[in-house]
Amino acid sequence: xxxxxxxxxxxxxxxxxxxxxxxxxxxxxxxxxxxxxxxxxxxxxxxxxxxxxxxxxxxxxxxxxxxxxxxxxxxxxxxxxxxxxxxxxxxxxxxxxxxxxxxxxxxxx
Numbered sequence: 001x002x003x004x005x006x007x008x009x010x011x012x013x014x015x016x017x018x019x020x021x022x023x024x025x026x027x028x029x030x031x032x033x034x035x036x037x038x039x040x041x042x043x044x045x046x047x048x049x050x051x052x053x054x055x056x057x058x059x060x061x062x063x064x065x066x067x068x069x070x071x072x073x074x075x076x077x078x079x080x081x082x083x084x085x086x087x088x089x090x091x092x093x094x095x096x097x098x099x100x101x102x103x104x105x106x107x108x109x
Contacts, residue, residue: 021045021053021103022082026072029061033092037076040093048105078102 025041027034038057045053060067060075070079070088080087080103089102100106 019052020082021049021080022056023053024056024058024070024079024081026058026060026067026070026075026077026079028075029059034076036092036094037078040096040099041078044093044096044099044103048100080104 023041023045025038027037038055041055045055058066060072066072070077070086072079074090076090076092078089078093078099087102087104089099093099097106
């Protein structure tokens, strides 16, 4: 698992008003659940935010002090930093619809 940075723009893409997304994925080591969460997040970003996102993976086994700042209580946790407001999604991100609604990429109807 490595942090991913993509900065290309995509003409005509149907994105929310903010055109760049800053996402943090908090995990603990490279557990199966952490790897699944990263893989699911990468697929979602490539399908819905292609060229307009950055994923930072934060391993709390190595840097536990970072959990306090974003009030991380469970792992894995995805935090949408930008666009504001901040949003959190807990779990392996396998429920794509739930993740899209949680990130405000799709309405819950």
